[in-house]
Each structure stands twice: as C-alpha cells, then as structure tokens.
Amino acid sequence: MDKQITLQEAITAWSDRQESLAEPTPHIPPAELYELLVPSVDQRTREALMPHLMQCPICLRDLQDLAQAVEAAEIWDLAQPKAAAEEMQWPKKILTEGGKYLVEIRRSLSQANRGVITVRIEPAYRDALEGKTMRVTDDEGRLLLRGRVIDGEVSDAIEGLDGLGSRFVVQPEESTG
Numbered sequence: 722m723d724k725q726i727t728l729q730e731a732i733t734a735w736s737d738r739q740e741s742l743a744e745p746t747p748h749i750p751p752a753e754l755y756e757l758l759v760p761s762v763d764q765r766t767r768e769a770l771m772p773h774l775m776q777c778p779i780c781l782r783d784l785q786d787l788a789q790a791v792e793a794a795e796i797w798d799l800a801q802p803k804a805a806a807e808e809m810q811w812p813k814k815i816l817t818e819g820g821k822y823l824v825e826i827r828r829s830l831s832q833a834n835r836g837v838i839t840v841r842i843e844p845a846y847r848d849a850l851e852g853k854t855m856r857v858t859d860d861e862g863r864l865l866l867r868g869r870v871i872d873g874e875v876s877d878a879i880e881g882l883d884g885l886g887s888r889f890v891v892q893p894e895e896s897t898g
C-alpha cells in the first residue's frame with residue numbers, strides 16, 4: 722500500500738533543507754497540492770511535487786491551509802453526472818461534508834454562463850463566522866466567491882459556469898496581520 726506523505730513529514734523535510742537555495746520550479750497549483758492529501762495519488766505525481774515543496778515555504782503553507790480545510794471538511798466534491806444523459810441540474814445545491822456550509826449556485830436565465838453563488842453558514846457556526854470574509858475557490862485555483870458574511874450568508878456574482886471545476890474549497894480568509 723502506498724504510504725502517504727503527511728504534513729509533518731513535509732514540514733520536517735522542508736526544515737531539514739531550509740538552507741537550500743532559491744526555488745527553480747514553478748509553484749504547485751492548488752489542484753496538485755490537493756492530490757498530495759488524497760490516498761489515490763500515484764507515487765510518480767508525489768515524487769514530482771516533493772522537491773519543490775521541500776524548498777518552497779509558500780507552497781508548503783498552501784498545503785498546510787489545504788490540509789486544515791480538508792480536516793474541517795470545508796472542501797467538497799461536486800459529483801459530476803455519471804451518465805451523459807444526466808443533465809446538469811440548476812440550481813446546484815451542495816452541503817459540505819461537515820455540514821458547515823450550504824452552497825448554492827444559480828444560473829442566470831438570460832445568460833447561461835453567469836449566475837450567483839451563495840454560501841449559507843449553518844446556524845451552529847454563524848456566530849464564529851459573522852462579519853468574516855469568505856472565499857470559495859475551485860480546483861483550478863479560480864476564485865468563485867469572495868465576500869463578507871452578513872446574517873449568516875454571503876453571495877457573489879459568478880461567471881464562466883460552463884467551465885466550473887469539480888472540486889471546491891470554502892474557507893474564511895486569513896486576516897493577515
């Protein structure tokens with residue numbers, strides 16, 4: 722069975738090599754970072770990504786954020802229609818795995834490629850997130866929503882619905898201080 726690289730191993734490897742010099746390879750896209758966290762990733766992909774990860778604090782931090790999002794079940798997959806006959810249904814309503822957020826994507830009647838995305842925060846988490854800025858990104862790293870939570874929800878206009886990814890991350894934005 723494949724052994725997964727844990728976050729701790731990545732951090733240890735990185736600190737061991739901290740003295741190594743500038744990063745020669747491009748940053749790892751979010752979709753590939755996510756692959757590191759799932760058991761199905763093949764060994765070749767993992768080995769291809771590790772050298773960069775071990776010497777890039779930026780990507781390592783992204784991985785750490787992603788790992789936290791996964792733990793908190795703030796990441797979810799949008800099941801793609803299995804059969805071609807199965808039409809995409811609108812609006813899409815997705816409850817995240819941890820039951821923390823309900824995400825709804827509505828399509829404009831006049832412009833099929835545009836719409837509105839809304840994240841509703843489940844009552845138990847509302848107090849903690851009220852007034853905070855939330856972000857939703859897809860597996861291409863595309864920002865789909867960014868906005869402040871008011872009365873437990875946040876909405877934003879969305880474009881490019883035809884090109885939506887199949888995996889999304891909802892998370893509060895870190896207040897960088």
Ligand SMILES: [Zn+2]
Nearest residue numbers: 748749777780
């Ligand atoms: Zn990087």
